Amino acid sequence: MKNYNQKTIFTLITLIIFTLGFSQDSNQKSEFWSRVQFGGGLGLAFGNNSTNISVSPSAIYNFNEKVALGAGLQYSYINQKDFYTSHLYGGSIIGLVNPIQEIQLSAELEELRVNTDFNNPSFINDNYWNTALFLGAGYRTNNATIGVRYNVLHNDNNNIYTTAFMPFIRIYF
Template identity: 35%
Template sequence: MKKIFTLNLILVSILSFSQVAISSGSQTNRWTFGGGLGVGFGSNSYFNLQVSPRVGYKITDQLEGGIIGNVSWQKDDYYTSTMFGVGPFANYYFARSFFIGANLQQYFINSKEKYTGYKFNTDETALYLGGGYMQSLGNNAFAQFGLMYNVLWKERSSIFSTGFIPSVGFVVGL
């Protein structure tokens, strides 16, 4: 199950960085909105649906902060699971090609085995720190490639099998 949660976290990470900033064309609009939607399929009738909304505010041209959330529904032949996460994020952009960021997520996980009826409910806090490279695509649009690490991750007590998550995405309006 940890491997499935890790794959889920990687997808959430990818979607979390797939963000779209909405601008009215005015420099006074500093709000950014975005998020992502993901669908996954796999063996044993595995299905995963994820929604990751995000809202941010450009504090300066280089510093952005906000709230990010994610909801994931998973099922296969053996279990069903729902994972909800919410928390603040901050990104610092420099040299128009690089970023560093922090993302604090509080996850709530509910899982149920189909054959035994066993229910597993837990929560976990994750503090992701990392950064990466941004490739300009023109008109304030960028592709992002990075790596984040959960500094609170503990091998024996975490529901996730690793503390590292890659980040790949697209951002408009920076």
């Protein structure tokens, strides 16, 4: 991936985060905005010659107390020194159902572009789309949910996730 594309993606994600954050400052919210909640994730990991940075803002619209629908963006930078550099970016659509107040069921369709550049010429650089469909369930209290989700499209041979099961913590404000 060329350097200017990385800067463009990072700038776009940063602008969206700030726009969503400042849009909540108004004391007078319309009916629509009073039903919108914002959340997302930030990840930062450093290890033995490795770096992993991720940003994933999201928003949901609550149709009522039981059903919500939303969208999210995701960008990740992964670097293993002297081995490879990878950029993952894309988006997702999520549906949430709360059959009772404490239980949250979810379905999330995620589409990520994966660009991996290897430093060793014996490895072939990877550039592909990765699609995941997660079905999940969790325990919910106030704005937070903790649970597990399962990628029904998981393929051991071509997937960015090492396993189909993934724990999650979801928080919306």
